[in-house]
Amino acid sequence: MxxxxxxxxxxxxxxxxxxxxxxxxxxxxxxxxxxxxxxxxxxxxxxxxxxxxxxxxxxxxxxxxxxxxxxxxxxxxxxxxxxxxxxxxxxxxxxxxxxxxxxxxxxxxxxxxxxxxxxxxxxxxxxxxxxxxxxxxxxxxxxxxxxxxxxxxxxxxxxxxxxxxxxxxxxxxxxxxxxxxxxxxxxxxxxxxxxxxxxxxxxLTPTERIVGDHMEEAFMKAQGKVIISTFASNVNRVQQVVDAALKTNRKLALLGRSMVNVVSVAIERGYLKVPDGMMVEAREIGKMDPERVAILCTGSQGEPLAALARLASANYRDAAILPGDTVILAASPIPGNERGVSHIIDNLFQLGAKVIYGSGSTTGMHVxxxxxxxxxxxxxxxxxxxxxxxxxxxxxxxxxxxxxxxxxxxxxxxxxxxxxxxxxxxxxxxxxxxxxxxxxxxxVDGMGIGDVRDIVLRDRKQLSEDGMLVIVITINKMDRKMVSEPDTISRGFVYARDSDDLLKEVNRLVKKSINDLQEANVHQWNAMKQNIKKSVGQYLYKQTKRKPMILPVIIEI
Amino acid sequence: MxxxxxxxxxxxxxxxxxxxxxxxxxxxxxxxxxxxxxxxxxxxxxxxxxxxxxxxxxxxxxxxxxxxxxxxxxxxxxxxxxxxxxxxxxxxxxxxxxxxxxxxxxxxxxxxxxxxxxxxxxxxxxxxxxxxxxxxxxxxxxxxxxxxxxxxxxxxxxxxxxxxxxxxxxxxxxxxxxxxxxxxxxxxxxxxxxxxxxxxxxxLTPTERIVGDHMEEAFMKAQGKVIISTFASNVNRVQQVVDAALKTNRKLALLGRSMVNVVSVAIERGYLKVPDGMMVEAREIGKMDPERVAILCTGSQGEPLAALARLASANYRDAAILPGDTVILAASPIPGNERGVSHIIDNLFQLGAKVIYGSGSTTGMHVxxxxxxxxxxxxxxxxxxxxxxxxxxxxxxxxxxxxxxxxxxxxxxxxxxxxxxxxxxxxxxxxxxxxxxxxxxxxVDGMGIGDVRDIVLRDRKQLSEDGMLVIVITINKMDRKMVSEPDTISRGFVYARDSDDLLKEVNRLVKKSINDLQEANVHQWNAMKQNIKKSVGQYLYKQTKRKPMILPVIIEI
Missing domain, CATH: 3.60.15.10 (Ribonuclease Z/Hydroxyacylglutathione hydrolase-like)
Incomplete structure (x- = not known):
């Protein structure tokens, strides 16, 4: 300083x-x-x-x-x-x-x-x-x-x-x-x-209270179950869901780990008021009259493993969306999440649900x-x-x-x-x-904090777009001849069964690259690797318009 | 049938x-x-x-x-x-x-x-x-x-x-x-x-004409250059841009290959009326009075290589956004493109441009x-x-x-x-x-139509998330002993300099895997590969919470 x-x-x-x-x-x-x-x-x-x-x-x-x-x-x-x-x-x-x-x-x-x-x-x-x-x-x-x-x-x-x-x-x-x-x-x-x-x-931002009014109206109109997806931490909205459920004589179940955790904290610390006996376990839902159940769940941003996505793909052990159920998305998709959310809405409609979705200014379900x-x-x-x-x-x-x-x-x-x-x-x-x-x-990647940098991400990007090709070449230390055919392994590049001819030509090019250099009396591994990368890369690009990562491995024995 | x-x-x-x-x-x-x-x-x-x-x-x-x-x-x-x-x-x-x-x-x-x-x-x-x-x-x-x-x-x-x-x-x-x-x-x-x-x-959908009215108004108010990004194929909108430029005495330049191509088709075939002498080449822009220029360009969906993105990142040889220029995004982002478009808008503001963006119902620039x-x-x-x-x-x-x-x-x-x-x-x-x-x-991937299938995409996904590790093992055909240390190459997994200890332990596990099997008199390559994948995979997941693709290659000589 x-x-x-x-x-x-x-x-x-x-x-x-x-x-x-x-x-x-x-x-x-x-x-x-x-x-x-x-x-x-x-x-x-x-x-x-x-x-x-x-x-x-x-x-x-x-x-x-x-x-x-x-x-x-x-x-x-x-x-x-x-x-x-x-x-x-x-x-x-x-x-x-x-x-x-x-x-x-x-x-x-x-x-x-x-x-x-x-x-x-x-x-x-x-x-x-x-x-x-x-x-x-x-x-x-x-x-x-x-x-x-x-x-x-x-x-x-x-x-x-x-x-x-x-x-x-x-x-x-x-x-x-x-x-x-x-x-x-x-x-x-x-x-x-x-x-x-x-x-x-x-x-001026609208007050959260308008959500409560619309929530209550939707609960009044609903025939089957009511399922509401929102941010667990929006305790005021959760409170309004609780109040609407109470008024329409429904019990409340929570789905999704963060919903259960955050609501527990909110109740424990006095930020959320839920009458005794109002909460039911998720596994009870199937046994109850649908008109007596409301479900609060995570996943309003379309997260593929969260409760709403699993409900929408009929993949939740404890609860099933039935025709006539009402699903309320009480959140706006954050930019980038629109496609995931749309996909869930489609699935919910396919299950026969009535879905309340769209911008908060239209539905009144989000501010x-x-x-x-x-x-x-x-x-x-x-x-x-x-x-x-x-x-x-x-x-x-x-x-x-x-x-x-x-x-x-x-x-x-x-x-x-x-x-x-x-x-x-x-x-x-x-x-x-x-x-x-x-x-x-x-x-942060797994346990690592800061150990993944741009070069690793660049490699991942190349691998993700066109896959890779490992070429293993075994060379005899004495006479500098290749001991056997090159060994080629591809992943994420082409479908293996379609690519016999392609890989045969790759093998030919690898052998040619090495022979050419050796005839010119060049024996450095790096030069060989570069030469292989270049000739194989050019050939594959011409044939496929793809640029897989090419990794020559030379084993000297 | x-x-x-x-x-x-x-x-x-x-x-x-x-x-x-x-x-x-x-x-x-x-x-x-x-x-x-x-x-x-x-x-x-x-x-x-x-x-x-x-x-x-x-x-x-x-x-x-x-x-x-x-x-x-x-x-x-x-x-x-x-x-x-x-x-x-x-x-x-x-x-x-x-x-x-x-x-x-x-x-x-x-x-x-x-x-x-x-x-x-x-x-x-x-x-x-x-x-x-x-x-x-x-x-x-x-x-x-x-x-x-x-x-x-x-x-x-x-x-x-x-x-x-x-x-x-x-x-x-x-x-x-x-x-x-x-x-x-x-x-x-x-x-x-x-x-x-x-x-x-x-x-009822609004008529395209309202865009013309708003376009004309924006042209009237504009001080520097006016840059409009829209779909090239929306010839009626392009016509309205031409008309607004004409009324405010501006010449028109086109940026972006598809804009040039589609506008040419439209003019040639009589769908777009542009007065003689109104079009200027992109390379003329820099020499002209900014108040006399309008630019029509591609890239309204945030495409990173299209004209608008390159203008926004001050990366276009022929034209530069100057403070006071007006940029009009006459299109709505298609779901999935919001982030790219926002990023461009930010860059335009940083260059000092006045940017007209947002939903068509707000700006009147898109229906x-x-x-x-x-x-x-x-x-x-x-x-x-x-x-x-x-x-x-x-x-x-x-x-x-x-x-x-x-x-x-x-x-x-x-x-x-x-x-x-x-x-x-x-x-x-x-x-x-x-x-x-x-x-x-x-x-369609490059030249291939249908040759990339789910298995290839699955591999790409794994490679993209955690990279890969190729382990080459050379085994003597006669005594079934390893000829040398295993050779390990990683890409997209961890930053190489940080991972010496990790890869040393991988080598140790590889040798152990092979020895264990050989002691049990198992010599099949597949069993060896599976064993290596399992023990190395478990170790790496425990250490890094990542699951790179592990590719053991066994060379028998």
Missing amino acids: KTNDDTLSIFALGGINEIGKNMYAVQYSNDIIIIDCGGKFPDESLLGIDLIIPDITYLEENKDKIRALIVTHGHEDHIGGIPYFLRKLNVPIYATRFTLGLIELKLEEHRLIRDTKLVQIDSDSILELGDIKVSFFRTSHSIPDCLGIVFHTPEGNVVHTGDFKFDLTPVNKQYSDIHKMAEIGRQGVLVLLSESTNAERTG SGHGYQEDLKLMLTLMKPTYFIPIHGEFRMLHHHRLLAESVGVEKGNTFIIKNGDVIDIENSLARQTRKIPSGDTY | KTNDDTLSIFALGGINEIGKNMYAVQYSNDIIIIDCGGKFPDESLLGIDLIIPDITYLEENKDKIRALIVTHGHEDHIGGIPYFLRKLNVPIYATRFTLGLIELKLEEHRLIRDTKLVQIDSDSILELGDIKVSFFRTSHSIPDCLGIVFHTPEGNVVHTGDFKFDLTPVNKQYSDIHKMAEIGRQGVLVLLSESTNAERTG SGHGYQEDLKLMLTLMKPTYFIPIHGEFRMLHHHRLLAESVGVEKGNTFIIKNGDVIDIENSLARQTRKIPSGDTY
């Missing part, structure tokens, strides 16, 4: 120019506080990768300065990286009661719970972490117990909103702390970091948890920051969020659109963006 | 339960007429596959009966399979002037044009194909020169709508033949096959070419068929189309929701669905 001791620095290690792996940090002097530690799901180009987490090189290099990881809420893009983070850095985690419940589930699975310090906070907590005082305010979002954070530093106050919308009639009555936000703004905000997910959408433009403008208006850093979004969202900030009075030039790794340094109330720290995607 | 000679049969070889590879057929006695021969683009699960075309086994087996391939219009999902079809079956192709232009482009590329009989028809043509008389009617769609088809058979009339909407104010004044459709309906329609793409959407529910009901009302077969759509669309048919009077039970390969046989005005013929996906 080539800055003065009394510099305030703010940076993101994830969450900028992407949706996912949120991780931000505020540093003052020798104190670093981390905000969130999220994961991101890979797109189909990242073959075989399970999860992407932030590169934390900078934090590892400055581990003595880290005072805390504060988690704003319990969504995967804010907590998914925690188990991997903890393996490198043992930092105390501060979060609300519900958020901690979800983190604990994760740490138990990874067997990390024993060695981690977890500190429960709420919106009234005040922390002294090194030279930084931290206070909080409550926000509304699609999961309970969300926090915005205020960092009181000698240089000025920094506010991080977490994820939020302004829902003035929250189902769980966890009202946004609007008065507190106004007071924070009145006291002065030097820097605001605010989430940008819906900065492209005009208007976003992220504030639209008017929500974002309200936050900016309450906080009236000197400097503004739009976070949590792809570039176009950050761009629109900047325009919103300017429209409510943030001075032109005082908004910083950063990248992951860019550092905003503030000294004497003057903010500058000058430095960069290491940042990027760290891939 | 186990039916009487005077049976009318109708079937689909593609287009049902999918969007793409449309191919339908009407057979009466010994005459088969094929309708369309489309391709479908593979999703990401079909690793390395370039295109999917229908399985035409049945047609090959009955090639003497095939009288014609009639093509309703020139979209890829209706003509994309033609070159591959022609390599197996040399059938005369009937299509309108513009459709033939697009087919000819394709056949020239595949060097098939010389040997193919192409017959130009229009909506007034009447064909006698064996015992079937064929007439046509004009429809509106997002490409010029579209046809609906009437098959006059002794058993009754069969109508195939092609793709359509009712645009009462078509840009090119190619009005739908509503009076003719009414007359066809009055004469009696035994079976209607009607497209179902938008059967889920309520209302669908496929009829919504009211369009579909109007077609059903005009045709008032006895039997109805919804085609061209995924299952949920066919399902909704059936409900629409029933709502306008088609008798319950008279709608057949078929699958590709299902045959509807009609004798004495009675329709039954009893038989199946072969059908399915044929994969």
